[in-house]
Amino acid sequence: MLTIKDLAVSFRTRRGEVNAVRGVSFEVKEGETLGIVGESGSGKSVTSYALMRILDAGGRIKAGEAVYSGVDLKRASERDMQGLRGREISMIFQNPRAALNPIRKVGHQIEDVLRRHARADAQNARAKAIEAMEAVKIRDAEARYDAYPFELSGGMCQRIVCAIALACDPKLLIMDEPTTGLDITTQKAVMELVTELIRERSMSSILITHDLGLAAQYCDRIVVMKDGAVVEAGDPVRLFARPQHPYTRKLVDATPREGASIRELLPAEVRTPEPPRRISDEALLSVRDLVKTYAGKSGPVHAVKGVSFDVKAGQSVGLVGESGCGKSTTSSMVVRLLDPTSGRILFAGEDLAKRPAAGFARDPMRAKIQMVFQDATDSLNPRHTSRQTIAEPLRAMAGLKGRARAERIEELADLVGLPRPLLDRFPHQLSGGQKARVGIARAIAVNPAFLVLDEPTAALDVSIQAIVLNLLVDLRARLGMSYLFVSHDLHVVRLLCDHVVVMKGGEIVEQGPTEQVMTAPADPYTAELLEAAPKPPARDAA
């Protein structure tokens, strides 16, 4: 149905021509779901943009062939492509909110596509749009027709995007990271909906993702891409069981899965035994009846409704839940960026909740509690080099100057595995993993006893995630730190934490030792979370 042969795409940039895709070949058969898996920069999205001929300015198809049902996509006129897009080939983008026009009712946006491809006229457009919304299982479609994108949840927006993409019964659906940024249960719901629709309409589809586990679950065949080229292709179960190419092996290894220890995420040749550490019996941090209530426009909003948990010295506790469950609010209060409405935060015997967050920067306890942020890019000052970033806490809290500070910065760089020459780079000149290292170096600069990790690997590729998680394991043993690991992903939490706290709707629904919660969840919500995570096929013993 779709055949791609030696496709090469290049971009003109300031530093000359960049070859984003170099000689990719694959085909999609009728009714087949093909997964394109690769990490950022592998050219997987660019390949799909090239097929739709929606490359950014400066990009062009340099060589190769792309034929869809006898139409040469490389040579087709822009007019022909316009007819093809949406009607024959349709696309679902990564960020559903960005893909929708924010100031147009979602119903109208569906109508636009229908009318553009003459599937509806002014009289029946509304009815057809509602029909399309019902097809993607939107409850109460009649009422949702008049909603604006900001009034809908992320999952609901993605359903609207699906409705738009499927409105004209395309033969081929390209999904570019359709569930990135969605909660794990929403991810499952969206993926199952799409798979069902694809099967029902016997469409072909391409699923582009960085998540090998997700691809394995929903695709008939997988193509693994690296640096603009296909390194391996084949059946998902086979690919997982016996990866041929070293890169595929590395990806398979790095994908968190049941039964794998944190060290097993790393390639076999660099695995070292997990360092021993000591967990004390005494609580370093005790959170008691912590409450945060915001004054909202329509009455008070209860973000956190009385949570209590302990973190022992040397222990790592996972705080798990979906977006809006109050886990980030809780961690902000613990790290003293936000004042609680009521409750106590006992740290080393002192109630920190009594000290206002506004003046906490000058508190002697500031150096003891630090944080690694979710988005490494957002958390680094774009105008500061890595060196300046790491110097901040050393200057303000340790009072280090001149040579002593410079030495300590280099020592920290070595500690987190950041090559010293990168210290003089700006954030935009660093890769995601390098930025994460800078963020970690800054957080541990003043030897904190307690570190809050707010989804520190959420924005990273799996192979980098594996490296960063292992770095955190090494650092915790070496520096004797306690972690509060905030995450939505139970499988990642399992790797790092001794104890898990599961939150939902501002309350703790379950907490206990990690193994117990993971194997025998007491609360149905925990079970649902575990169930929703993609389950990659087993890997043959290497």
Added chain:
Amino acid sequence: MNTMTEIPPAKTALAEPQAPPVRSKGALDHVIYVLRDNPVTLLAFAMFAVLMAAAVLGPSLVPYDPLATNASEALQPPSAAHWFGTDNLGRDVFSRAVVATRLDLLISVAAVALSFVIGSALGAAAGYWGGWLDIALSRVLDTIMAFPLFVLAMGIVAALGNTIENIVYATAIINVPFYARLVRAEVNIRREAGFALAAKLAGNTDLRVLALHIFPNALPPMMVQVSLNLGWAILNAAGLSFIGLGVRPPTAEWGIMVAEGANFIVSGEWWLAIFPGLCLMFAVFTFNLLGDGLRDMVDPRRRT
């Protein structure tokens, strides 16, 4: 802090694949790059250099004393001896136009610098702390903006007295709201940014976070505003002089020269007003072109 030096170095096993080395460039390299990348910026900077040369060296280069009158040579059309002709008192228009550059640039630069500083401080405070401070400041600034700017400046100069300092103050006050609003918006969107929170965690007080972390990130768009404003400020100062509320004769200043020359256009002596007018246009045009280039120069993200 000494306890930390005992930590053994990290294992190299965890090193991830290295990106190809990026050559770090100095500030000068970057400026040269921006100039080469955009010919308009290069042109703008060349024009700016001409203006600066006229301002700095002008008085020592011009062929005639800009204030010396010579009744026998009054109202001469442009010639080889007097490139821009002479005015009704026989003064060389070219010399006067060149010498005026320094005064006009001084007024506009001083006014813009003053409004930049005041506007940034007010806007940053309003954007960062919000609340009643934001509401009060925003309304005051809105009120200033609601006045016809030139009328406001006229009022200020008329009330305070007809001196160069007062022209600077008047021009500065009417420009403050533009900076304050821009900075307020830029600071507001970064108030909760990860790097601002991280700076707080690093032990920085609110004031430091604002001044050293958030505010510098607002500089690139500010530069565009600064250069546009320099153009307006020159026009404003010249305008005040034109209606007799600014620099007083016989000082050489473009606004007065245009005002004085305007009387002679009817009788055919066009050169009196046209040449200082062109100088004014040249200066405003230069500053308007300069904006984007300046923005690119203060943005480290462009240094790739």
